[in-house]
Amino acid sequence: MTDDEHDLDGAYALRTPADSVRYYRDWAASYDSDFAEAMSYQSPAVIAAAYVALGGQGPVLDVGAGTGLVGESLAEAGIGPVDGLDISAEMLETAAEKGVYRRTIVGDLTRELALGDAAYAGCVSAGTFTTGHVGPEAFDELLRVTRPGGIFAVTVHGVFYETAGFAAHFAGLADRIAGFRTEPFRIYGPGAEGEHRDDSGWVVSFRKS
Template structure:
């Protein structure tokens, strides 16, 4: 790890093999998360707003920030005119910081990969960034995100390059297209998740329209 951040914290996150270990890693890191990732130039929570603004008209209905962490994306989407943004994260410590930041209309503790506590077709769009990476939420999470997004709505997210094939994400994309649940809209080129450090950490952004 470079850039002067806490190597142990990020190493614990990437080394987690169970949901319990990952929760413990984020609990230990929560208070230093924002300053340490900022030092690395972590840009995904802010960049995701560009894809939301490109595809989702304001006033269409509630959005879900799936894996919202400390709530970094919320205030920037609010500045762009999106005022009904709910947040989801499995770490209560992260949600406490998101709550203090005030960028979400509601915050829910739950884990991606399992059932989510919303009705079918509830959201106009869901977005998720930095969550589909090594040791984190599985590709199967996309099934629930599609379920809770209304037809014509969007699922917008980033995927780390090292899990795109190995984690089954590409297969899940193909399955959801083949079964008529969503249509591909946009796929970005690979780009750096950290503007300052970690040049080998590459992600792509994906946008699908729910059918």
């Protein structure tokens, strides 16, 4: 990466929503080139493909949309409309410039979202559910804003799937979700470098009952 102050180690060290706001505010302008391109970041395309394979339709909420990488992949697949949600207004400004979102929404996933009940036919997310960002409790609120039968396709970082309580929380949602499935994947492509180049995660998918 070319940015000495913004990298994966810095992102993984975030602990509070305020930390994330500060960190991504200054990373927004260079995120796509210094991180996504440099690390051959595969998660956005992987999640878009998973959503399409499950029969996902719009309107869909892109959770932790960042600079709009998932939105771009969904648009290429003909999925829309897509709304982008993120805690960083600056990241969303970059996302909005790509013209793939119906609207962008600044929101904190650790709190109640200013979104209506059953507003979306599905939720997607790439790279949000990892250390220091958002815990599994956010799925309670995301289920609220998703219609019955709505599809979820999200990534969870492999290191934190068990230790951060994601596995246990999903098990606790058994009466509210159906078709739960996990598939392993590599987060970065062959062009990635550095100590995180071999990081892996889970594509988690299910439907709201």
